[in-house]
Amino acid sequence: MPSDKQQFNIYLPGELVRRVKHASVDAEVSLSVFVERALEAYLRQKGDEQQ
Numbered sequence: 001m002p003s004d005k006q007q008f009n010i011y012l013p014g015e016l017v018r019r020v021k022h023a024s025v026d027a028e029v030s031l032s033v034f035v036e037r038a039l040e041a042y043l044r045q046k047g048d049e050q051q
Contacts, residue, residue: 020034
Protein backbone atom coordinates (compact mmCIF):
# COMPACT_ATOMS: atom_id res chain seq x y z
CA MET A 1 0.00 0.00 0.00
CA PRO A 2 1.67 3.25 -1.09
CA SER A 3 1.94 6.07 1.43
CA ASP A 4 0.35 9.41 0.65
CA LYS A 5 2.85 11.16 2.90
CA GLN A 6 5.56 13.42 1.56
CA GLN A 7 8.72 14.76 3.09
CA PHE A 8 9.57 18.44 3.00
CA ASN A 9 12.14 20.62 4.69
CA ILE A 10 11.38 23.66 6.79
CA TYR A 11 13.64 25.93 8.81
CA LEU A 12 12.70 26.74 12.39
CA PRO A 13 14.49 28.37 15.30
CA GLY A 14 16.56 25.85 17.25
CA GLU A 15 14.72 26.49 20.50
CA LEU A 16 11.36 25.77 18.84
CA VAL A 17 12.70 22.52 17.40
CA ARG A 18 13.91 21.49 20.85
CA ARG A 19 10.53 22.28 22.43
CA VAL A 20 8.60 20.39 19.73
CA LYS A 21 10.86 17.35 20.06
CA HIS A 22 10.33 17.31 23.84
CA ALA A 23 6.58 17.75 23.39
CA SER A 24 6.42 14.80 20.99
CA VAL A 25 8.30 12.62 23.51
CA ASP A 26 5.91 13.73 26.26
CA ALA A 27 2.95 12.90 24.01
CA GLU A 28 4.54 9.51 23.23
CA VAL A 29 4.28 9.96 19.47
CA SER A 30 6.82 10.46 16.72
CA LEU A 31 7.89 13.95 15.80
CA SER A 32 6.13 13.56 12.44
CA VAL A 33 2.85 12.53 14.06
CA PHE A 34 3.08 15.36 16.58
CA VAL A 35 3.66 18.01 13.93
CA GLU A 36 0.96 16.53 11.68
CA ARG A 37 -1.58 16.68 14.51
CA ALA A 38 -0.58 20.23 15.44
CA LEU A 39 -0.94 21.44 11.85
CA GLU A 40 -4.29 19.67 11.40
CA ALA A 41 -5.60 21.21 14.63
CA TYR A 42 -4.43 24.68 13.55
CA LEU A 43 -6.02 24.36 10.12
CA ARG A 44 -9.30 23.08 11.61
CA GLN A 45 -9.37 26.08 13.96
CA LYS A 46 -8.61 28.51 11.14
CA GLY A 47 -11.32 26.90 9.00
CA ASP A 48 -13.83 27.40 11.78
CA GLU A 49 -12.90 31.08 12.05
CA GLN A 50 -13.30 31.67 8.31
CA GLN A 51 -16.85 30.29 8.13
